[in-house]
Amino acid sequence: MSDVTLDQALGELADLEDPKMRAANEKRGDDHGMNLGRLRAVAKKIKTDQPLAQELWATGETPARLLALLICKPRDFSADELDAMLRETDRPKVNDWFVNYVAKKTPLAEEMRVRWFDDADPTVAAAAWALTAARVAKDPEGLDLEDLLDRIEAQMKDAPARPQWSMNETLAQIGTHHPRLRERALAIGNRLQVLADYPTAPGCTSPFAPIWIGEMVRRAEG
Incomplete structure (x- = not known):
């Protein structure tokens, strides 16, 4: 677990905001303005942090949720948590990352x-x-x-x-x-x-x- 707080993580995400990137992403139905390569660099620095991932997800914000999906531990989610999360993945990139980085990685995948x-x-x-x-x-x-x-x-x-x-x-x-x-x-x-x-x-x-x-x-x- 990292020493990064929720406020610090949200601050780093805010620093990634780019109006031109947001305009391009919104055409695809996504509501964020981040370069995903830079987002991955933030996640790499944090590494795995399940408590922080859960806090980020609870914000309901797309940038925070994308970061959460990169730093979470898929095996730590219960079946009901996975079900609830999936039903909230209305944005295309959040949905794509949830399915590929969490649903396919959890030991509960077949269930x-x-x-x-x-x-x-x-x-x-x-x-x-x-x-x-x-x-x-x-x-x-x-x-x-x-x-x-x-x-x-x-x-x-x-x-x-x-x-x-x-x-x-x-x-x-x-x-x-x-x-x-x-x-x-x-x-x-x-x-x-x-x-x-x-x-x-x-x-x-x-x-x-x-x-x-x-x-x-x-x-x-x-």
Whole structure:
């Protein structure tokens, strides 16, 4: 645990505020004006500090919550705490970091995946699908992959943006890591056309599942 107080941490975050950066971030739905590289430098200096992370999160402010997610200990959160936190991640970057830096790192990840899977809140359902995508790629034993494809085929086209993205990721991971289901995954992606027109920078791989699967398989096969 560090010696940094809440007021000191908030002061450092205030020093990072840049109006031009805020304007750029607000276009993406985020309400902060920080360079995230500089924010990571602050977190690196503090290191891990769970009590401070909880104080930062309790402020409700996006800059403080982003710092909290970088310095917290995911294993120290209870299932109910994780659930409550997720339901407050309305800002895109806070949501992204919570899912990737906390939900995927906690020993309760599978418990939370199951708990969140059929939740009516799109943000919560999206987290469940993100955890499912991670399991498909790294620890698929026990997952009913055929059932996941059935759900994706039935639900992804009309799903809200966040769960649609995570369902698409799950589809791509099934097609990439499970050759016996690759043909079906490709067929679903081609039929639904989800993210087919997603703007992709030169040199980057499109998130459109058939393109994503093809590129990942190509890389794996060398």
